[in-house]
Amino acid sequence: MEINFxxxxxxxxxxxVIFFVLTKFLYKPIQKVLDERAxxxxxxxxxxxxxxKAQSDLEETxxxxxxxxxxxxxxxxxxxxxxxxxxxxxxxxxxRAEAKKEAEGIVNSxxxxxxxxxxxxxxxxxxxxxxxxxxxxxxxxxAKEITSITNSMVKKLA
Amino acid sequence: MVKQxxxxxxxxxxxASNLKTISKFVEKQVGKGTELVVKIDQQLxxxxxxxxxxxxxxxxxxxxLERLAQVI
Numbered sequence: 001m002e003i004n005f006x007x008x009x010x011x012x013x014x015x016x017v018i019f020f021v022l023t024k025f026l027y028k029p030i031q032k033v034l035d036e037r038a039x040x041x042x043x044x045x046x047x048x049x050x051x052x053k054a055q056s057d058l059e060e061t062x063x064x065x066x067x068x069x070x071x072x073x074x075x076x077x078x079x080x081x082x083x084x085x086x087x088x089x090x091x092x093x094x095x096r097a098e099a100k101k102e103a104e105g106i107v108n109s110x111x112x113x114x115x116x117x118x119x120x121x122x123x124x125x126x127x128x129x130x131x132x133x134x135x136x137x138x139x140x141x142x143a144k145e146i147t148s149i150t151n152s153m154v155k156k157l158a
Numbered sequence: 159m160v161k162q163x164x165x166x167x168x169x170x171x172x173x174a175s176n177l178k179t180i181s182k183f184v185e186k187q188v189g190k191g192t193e194l195v196v197k198i199d200q201q202l203x204x205x206x207x208x209x210x211x212x213x214x215x216x217x218x219x220x221x222x223l224e225r226l227a228q229v230i
Binding site for chain 1: 220223
């Protein structure tokens, strides 16, 4: 087999021309597009990472805010419970004092009423005793006895 | 001159001596010439009640019982 050097040279020149043309007009634009795409992807990834971090920070902030709000709510509830207990104790104390006062009033009133009734009964009993005694004496004293008593009464004047 | 009156309420008829004693007492209080008006009042039980110029001298058994009731 015989090597045709002209043919080889022609093929080499042809290859060089094609290589040059392809490099100049095809490879570089494609590379440029690929680089731009890679840059965009890289930027996108960075933005996504930044977004994720921001979201994570936001989540953390939210958690902290919720925890703080819960603590404050717990404090408020605790304070409200303390206040309510104090208020309830005060109301209870006041109610007890009023009930005691009212009960004392009722007891005093009852005692006064009882004393009054006792007085009335004693008075009635006394009146009844006197009336009965008078009646008994009127019925039982003889004329002689009445005269005798009258005589002794008159003697007091002398 | 208007004659003064003394009212005497008695449980039963007084004897003359008792009446005299009472009359003397009346004279001692307001002087002579006082008219003694006597009434029987059986509610007195025994004794008498004498009223001279609005002043009452209660010497009745009934009055004694009432005074006793006041003291009790």
